[in-house]
Amino acid sequence: MSLLIVKDIHKAYGGIEVLKGVSFSLEQGETKVVIGPSGTGKSTLLRCINRLSPPDSGHVWLDGVEVTDPKANINALRAEMGFVFQSFNLFSHLTALRNVRIGPIKVKGMNKDAATKLAMEELERVGLSDRADAYPAQLSGGQKQRVSIARALAMSPKLILFDEPTSALDPELIGEVLTVMINLAKEGMTMLVVTHEMGFARSVADEIIFMENGVIVEQGTPGEMFSNPKNKRTGEFLHKINELYGETD
Amino acid sequence: MAFDWAWLPLLAHGLILTLEITVTCIAFGIAVGIVLALMRVYGGKWLSIPASIYIQIFRGTPLLVQLLMVYYGLPSWGISLSAFTSGVLALGLNTAAYQAEYFRGAIQAVKSGQLLAARSMGMNMVQAARYIVLPQAFRIVIPSWSNELILMLKYSSIVFSITLLDLMGVGKRIASHNFRYFEVYIVVALFYLALVFIITQLLRLLEKRVHIPGLGETAES
Amino acid sequence: MFLQREVLITGIAVIAQSMPMLLRGVRINIELLFALLVLGLLVGTLVALLQVYGGRFFGTLASGYAWIFRSIPAIVLLFLFYFGPSEFGVDIPPFFAAVLALGLRSSAYQSQIFRGALQAIPHGQMMAARSMGMTRIRAIFLIIIPQALRISIAGWSNEFSSVVKDTTLAYVVGLNEVLRRVRIITDRHYDLAMLAYLTVALIFLLLTYTGNWGLGRLEKRLRIPGLQMMRGGTREA
Ligand SMILES: Nc1ncnc2c1ncn2[C@@H]1O[C@H](COP(=O)(O)OP(=O)(O)OP(=O)(O)O)[C@@H](O)[C@H]1O
Ligand SMILES: [Mg+2]
Numbered sequence: 071m072s073l074l075i076v077k078d079i080h081k082a083y084g085g086i087e088v089l090k091g092v093s094f095s096l097e098q099g100e101t102k103v104v105i106g107p108s109g110t111g112k113s114t115l116l117r118c119i120n121r122l123s124p125p126d127s128g129h130v131w132l133d134g135v136e137v138t139d140p141k142a143n144i145n146a147l148r149a150e151m152g153f154v155f156q157s158f159n160l161f162s163h164l165t166a167l168r169n170v171r172i173g174p175i176k177v178k179g180m181n182k183d184a185a186t187k188l189a190m191e192e193l194e195r196v197g198l199s200d201r202a203d204a205y206p207a208q209l210s211g212g213q214k215q216r217v218s219i220a221r222a223l224a225m226s227p228k229l230i231l232f233d234e235p236t237s238a239l240d241p242e243l244i245g246e247v248l249t250v251m252i253n254l255a256k257e258g259m260t261m262l263v264v265t266h267e268m269g270f271a272r273s274v275a276d277e278i279i280f281m282e283n284g285v286i287v288e289q290g291t292p293g294e295m296f297s298n299p300k301n302k303r304t305g306e307f308l309h310k311i312n313e314l315y316g317e318t319d
Numbered sequence: 320m321a322f323d324w325a326w327l328p329l330l331a332h333g334l335i336l337t338l339e340i341t342v343t344c345i346a347f348g349i350a351v352g353i354v355l356a357l358m359r360v361y362g363g364k365w366l367s368i369p370a371s372i373y374i375q376i377f378r379g380t381p382l383l384v385q386l387l388m389v390y391y392g393l394p395s396w397g398i399s400l401s402a403f404t405s406g407v408l409a410l411g412l413n414t415a416a417y418q419a420e421y422f423r424g425a426i427q428a429v430k431s432g433q434l435l436a437a438r439s440m441g442m443n444m445v446q447a448a449r450y451i452v453l454p455q456a457f458r459i460v461i462p463s464w465s466n467e468l469i470l471m472l473k474y475s476s477i478v479f480s481i482t483l484l485d486l487m488g489v490g491k492r493i494a495s496h497n498f499r500y501f502e503v504y505i506v507v508a509l510f511y512l513a514l515v516f517i518i519t520q521l522l523r524l525l526e527k528r529v530h531i532p533g534l535g536e537t538a539e540s
Numbered sequence: 541m542f543l544q545r546e547v548l549i550t551g552i553a554v555i556a557q558s559m560p561m562l563l564r565g566v567r568i569n570i571e572l573l574f575a576l577l578v579l580g581l582l583v584g585t586l587v588a589l590l591q592v593y594g595g596r597f598f599g600t601l602a603s604g605y606a607w608i609f610r611s612i613p614a615i616v617l618l619f620l621f622y623f624g625p626s627e628f629g630v631d632i633p634p635f636f637a638a639v640l641a642l643g644l645r646s647s648a649y650q651s652q653i654f655r656g657a658l659q660a661i662p663h664g665q666m667m668a669a670r671s672m673g674m675t676r677i678r679a680i681f682l683i684i685i686p687q688a689l690r691i692s693i694a695g696w697s698n699e700f701s702s703v704v705k706d707t708t709l710a711y712v713v714g715l716n717e718v719l720r721r722v723r724i725i726t727d728r729h730y731d732l733a734m735l736a737y738l739t740v741a742l743i744f745l746l747l748t749y750t751g752n753w754g755l756g757r758l759e760k761r762l763r764i765p766g767l768q769m770m771r772g773g774t775r776e777a
Contacts, residue, residue, distance in 0.1 A: 375745075376741075376745065379744065379745045379748045379749065380705065380741040380744045380745055380748075381705035381706070381707075381708040381709075381741075381744055382705065383708045383709055383711065383719065384708060384719065384737055384740050384741050384744065385741075387719065387722075387737055388734065388737035388738070388741065391726065391733050391737070392733045392734035392736070392737040392738070393734060394733070395726075395730060395731045395732065395733040395734045395735075396734050473611070473612075473613040473614070474613065474614075475613075476613040476614075476615040476616060477615055477709070477712075479615070479712075480711075480712055487613065487615055487616060487619075490616075490619075491619070494619075494623065498627065499627060500619070500620075500623035500624050500626060500627045501620070501623075501624040501625075501627045501628070502627075504616060504619050504620040504623065504624060505620065505624075507616055508612045508616050508617075508620060511611065511612055511613055511616060512608065512611050512612060515611040516611070
């Protein structure tokens with residue numbers, strides 16, 4: 071059975087329907103990339119999956135457990151789904167190390183020594199063990215995002231949701247974050263990534279989901295999507311993205 | 320000329336009482352202020368409205384009225400408190416209203432993404448408030464609270480009007496003995512200046528110690 | 541007990557009877573308020589100008605003045621200005637002493653507000669004025685000060701709210717303001733003390749509310765798009 075199943079999600083804000091029935095699934099170890107124009111509901115979809123914004127209707131299952139069940143222990147389920155924000159949202163009063171270990175300690179009840187060791191390993195994994203004692207304000211954008219990935223990893227999640235992890239970064243800092251994400255994919259982490267980085271999508275994604283106006287217009291492997299999209303809108307969007315982000319190869 | 324230094328031990332006693340009253344009322348104000356702020360931010364309608372009425376009333380009326388009300392007013396309703404208790408209570412209830420507002424501002428100054436991130440890693444609301452939002456709010460509020468401490472140090476001088484022998488009370492007593500008003504009150508003023516100066520420096524040191532890059536600024540002025 | 545109906549009703553009757561007397565006291569508070577605010581505004585503006593444009597010597601002097609008058613408690617200042625001169629055989633009426641003590645204290649706070657405003661004016665404003673041939677003094681008076689005054693209004697609203705309440709402090713030097721008059725009531729009717737103070741509290745609530753409301757409106761009317769300052773975070777300073 072799929073690790074993540076999303077079925078017929080609807081979500082409206084103030085009477086305006088942002089998600090109009092979205093369904094897809096994600097297998098263990100798979101990376102899927104979600105693309106689509108701004109305001110299409112990509113962020114909303116991610117937040118519906120971990121119920122940061124509860125969906126109006128529809129269902130989500132994580133590893134066979136229904137996330138959308140009102141009786142589900144949502145905090146325990148969220149602990150199994152990492153979330154990486156566009157704006158990092160590192161805890162401003164905690165050093166990098168403490169940012170990474172606070173989840174294991176407070177949410178999973180791990181003891182402090184074990185959590186510290188784990189946190190150092192995760193920082194090492196994103197190449198930042200030397201910045202363990204820095205506060206968020208003392209880190210570059212790229213470093214912040216890598217710490218926030220380490221923070222997600224420290225929870226040993228079953229999958230990680232990324233919401234435009236590189237959109238807030240200066241161009242020269244995007245590479246270091248993408249490298250970390252590519253390595254994660256190679257190591258078999260299950261990831262759902264909203265991004266405009268077509269290079270990443272092309273080389274890492276097992277499948278690309280194109281969303282527009284609250285519905286999935288088309289999904290397929292990068293090869294299919296880039297070479298002969300079935301839907302006219304998909305082609306147009308990919309063309310525009312190429313112009314905007316200058317992705318040429 | 321001048322000032323009879325034999326009065327110095329008396330003034331020192333007054334100074335100690337001034338410090339006692341200031342510290343006690345600030346501590347009291349912090350405790351009540353935090354509760355009021357939490358009521359306003361997290362309390363829902365039923366807790367936040369009473370808290371905000373309290374705050375409006377105590378900020379909208381003179382401190383001296385509040386003090387005289389506690390010391391001279393309450394006994395007419397059958398509640399008699401000692402002068403010291405009255406002083407600390409009135410000053411404390413007053414500063415609580417201000418501190419609550421500073422703390423509320425600080426809580427709301429914590430970026431909403433912080434709460435979102437905490438919830439997304441599986442913290443419940445109480446954990447998120449306790450480990451993420453409130454610790455940041457405390458850092459942010461420190462300059463305002465320091466400012467409030469200095470302010471209460473100065474305002475504590477009104478307790479002489481309910482017979483307490485604080486720094487001001489002692490000064491008044493000395494002056495009414497030797498009629499050397501000018502010298503005596505200048506000396507009292509110098510005591511307050513020195514106190515304000517020293518405490519300001521200490522608070523600055525404290526602020527530096529607990530300062531976290533990117534979180535709140537150190538107090539100006 | 542105090543909540544017995546007859547007691548309460550006679551109490552309210554007495555207070556109601558004394559109301560005109562109380563309100564005459566409030567009037568003195570308000571007169572004091574305006575006098576001290578005007579004194580504070582004049583001295584405070586001067587102090588701020590000296591701090592920003594006065595050069596090293598006058599700047600330091602002005603800052604020292606502001607620090608001293610912010611750091612000495614209002615009560616001590618009141619006693620100093622009221623009783624101090626009497627040691628040298630000069631008698632000052634309490635109203636005058638209160639205006640001086642609270643007014644100079646307010647000038648220290650007002651100077652901070654105005655100085656902040658002066659420093660908030662972008663440097664380019666001065667450069668533009670100078671580049672069109674104005675002298676420094678003219679630029680200060682024609683370009684900088686008018687903008688700074690507008691920016692200051694929010695800060696002044698804050699100062700107003702705290703100073704209204706502080707006028708009651710003049711009670712301690714025997715000014716015949718509202719709290720003195722409460723004493724007249726309570727001397728005769730000990731059992732009405734609480735009721736009398738509650739009445740005064742209520743009067744001040746109304747006063748601060750109408751005051752803040754009026755100042756809020758003034759702020760809106762004088763607002764120029766793009767030229768405004770946030771209200772000060774903490775009280776007084
Ligand atoms: N909390 C909210 N309250 C009201 N409306 C919202 C809220 N969150 C999102 N929306 C609206 O829902 C729509 C979809 O927003 P969403 O952020 O999911 O889009 P997106 O695809 O992530 O776009 P972008 O590429 O700009 O991030 C937008 O029109 C947005 O204004
Ligand atoms: Mg988005």
